[in-house]
Amino acid sequence: MFWSHSSRAVRQQWRVYRGLGRRAAGPSLPLPLSPSMARAFHAARPLLAVKPVLLADIGEGIVECEIIQWFVEPGARVEEFSPLCEVQSDKASVEITSRFAGVVQKLHYDAGEMAKVGKPFVDIDIQGDAKEEDLGALVAPETPPQQQESKSKTTTQAPVRPPAEETAAAQVAILTEHETQSAPPKVKGKHASLATPAVRHLSKELNVDISEIDGTGRDGRVLKEDIHKFVGGRDAPATQAPSAAPSATGALTPSEALAAGPQQETPVALTRTQEMMFKAMTRSLTIPHFLYADEVDFTSLVELRGRLNRVLSKAGLSDGQVSKLSYLPFIIKAVSMSLYKYPVLNARVDVDSASAANNNNNNNTNKPTLVLRSQHNIGVAMDTPSGLLVPVIKNVGSLNILGIAAELARLQALAVAGRLAPQDMAGGTITVSNIGNIGGTYLSPVVVEREVAILGIGRMRTVPAFSTVPGEEDRVVRRQVTNFSWCADHRVVDGATLARAAEVVRSIVEEPDVMVMHLR
Template sequence: MSQLIEIKVPDIGDYSDIPVIEICVKVGDTVKLDDALVTLESDKATMDVPSSVAGIVKEIRVALGDRISEGSVVALVEEVGAGAAVEAAKPAAAPAPAPAPVVTASAPAPAAPVAAAVAIVSPPAPGLALGAATHASPSVRLFARELGVDLSKVPATGPKQRIVKEDVTAFIKGVMSGRAAPAVASGGASLGGGLDLLPWPKVDFAKFGTVEVKPLSRIKKISGQNLARNWVMIPAVTYHEDADITDLEAFRVSLNKENEKSGEKSGVKITMLAFLIKACELGLKKFPEFNSSLDGENGEMRLVLKKYFHIAFAADTPNGLVVPVVKNVDQKSVSQIVVECGELAKKARDGKLGPADMSGACFTISSVGGIGGTYFSPIVNAPEVAILGVNKSVMKPVWNGKEFVPRLILPMSLSADHRVIDGAMATRFNVYVAQLLADMRRALI
């Protein structure tokens, strides 16, 4: 027996009064679980509101431009049994699925027949200038990637110069009729970013031997596009430094042993990551350029210096890497940072991080110490201007002026945007953080 279900805006963190920028369905449409119903856009994120049931849209409760918050009803859906019947009934142009609010989305490689039809018309049109931006919802971006369309070439007719699905459709019709130049996506990843790169090579790998095809996880699809953009757009340089953490590690171990002996039942164990976060916070205070972001277009770029200290850390999950943010670390002790990191890491593993948990970072720490390695070059996470990578600490012989003594050394790799941070400043930051880790008493000065 069917019933009408109210579809409400889910938990979206601290955001409220977010404008509706796109309505993805109309009354009578058949939707599946997690299909996008409407798209919202705050000043920091674009997110789809998914259907919590499979069924038929009976009523749309919002209009374009409406401002809504968590708990607002966006639509009424008549619930029906999920499965083949719903799949078969769904219109061909129904919006692409978009689970729980995310900043963006990705998709499999473009559909071969359509992409081929587009590609044979004429050579690719020149790309937009470096730094040019396109504005479209996750569902529209997914729709464009499925058809092999570069959104930077599509004229926008939506509110605030947003590209809507009809713009993509009209563009494709223009290309196929010869009225517009094609926009060939590079393997669905938009790696060119308007740089006029060659199309991604198309290879039939199966003709060389046995292959197995696996889809990328949703997290890897999302992060892949961000990483590709950051790698192309940011002129980053990586600087290496070794930190002697012999005394700090001994102090950390002794603290944890004391907690165990005193019958501490909180389960909180002091981690080296918490000390790293504290040291980096002090580094951001001493070198304010590291706590900044570039803003604006090309020749109108300006530097935004932040007065708050939010530090992100990369967390490995079964589905890929996510980057939760510890807010206001300057107002928290090492013990408090340990607790918050543990809570965020658990939410990450359980797939329960919300947009608010992953936004607002000033600086990121990427630690692979639990795995190993020596040094690496982490990719700066825009709009931040620097990221610190750390590897596994290792005992090394260090000359003290008289003899070699064993010391525990932590390898650090700092990648910085050279437009903001030059080599001298980056090296000074690295050395300062290493000095703090070698003797945290410096933090008291």
């Protein structure tokens, strides 16, 4: 083994010295360096230069995610923790950063393709900026004598000039063609191909290549208005051509022809958010639901909210969090307070853990277990440009009204921008859905998987009602009324329990001053 390694080193040194001799003999030959020179004086095998970066598990049992956009390209230099790409899973979009510092060698997926968790998605050369083709160019190839003679003949041959009889018009045409070919391509902004998930979904629905659009956002970022403007300009000639045809001959107008034609069906692929909702709701509808609805008087809460907003509007009293309160933080706090009295609504039904525990006793009965949870992680259904998302406000029991409102505003801003992280949407124990800000008085919400209850809030309306003040029962007053619609898992929650919990929430909302006695 020693003699084989030594002879290999001698042969490599001989190649280097022979190359140096050629370099000294003729200046036209390049210096015969080789990428294997590092092995000329030792026999150890070099370490692997290219490191494949594996797509890490981002939680919640996700096995694949879509590559939304790349922030790097082959040949780009990256540092440790530099962003490599943005991926979107069934939960949210996440930026993947680099684990190594080096040069990107290969991208295993294109934008829009599905990447598998635990598989390589990019290769990084951790040795530096040197590329294989650059190192290979330093080695002097041994060119046969015949090829060298042909190269010398071609280099010494005089260039062919155009004939002197060429007309002026032809020369102008040649110059014009040369200028057209040598014109530099239009340079887009560095963020021309970057956009929010909602904008990318819109571009896919309209069959538009987002890289062809000149963005008007910051640093050339493409906006929704840019896509609509691009599509309008692209489809304008096609839509104007039929309208220019005369209809005086008695032919059908385009609208009449469309109405008289056969029914056309166009299949459209689901977006990632719709796929997530499809899977989640399919699993949720296996839970036996029951509905409980009640009317809640918001009159006192309307007055309290107005007073608090007047206080928060004063300079220096917003505490750096929010400047205006909505009704939702009060409702979320009321739900949390009711969960202390009825913790079954904050639980989940677990069959797998019971089976695993029984396996240790060799008595697997698949008996379900009710798992009680100490923290109140309340999910809030939000209507976003990407679709329905349910971010979670963690540990509501330890937050006051301002803290809940601040966290709600943060999650709403991230949801609209499509930047919710997986941890922002994980760990929910009960859900609140406020459909009233859009419309609708009654609703029947669907219980989310791994939860047992959900609250749906209808729109607020002004109704006449009899006064509740003693001695004035016959007087008609104005009341602000909202409908609360509860749905629960009837396997573990009975109607009486849910009605009592809903009554606690109703009493707190109708007398919001009670929250002051329960501040933590």
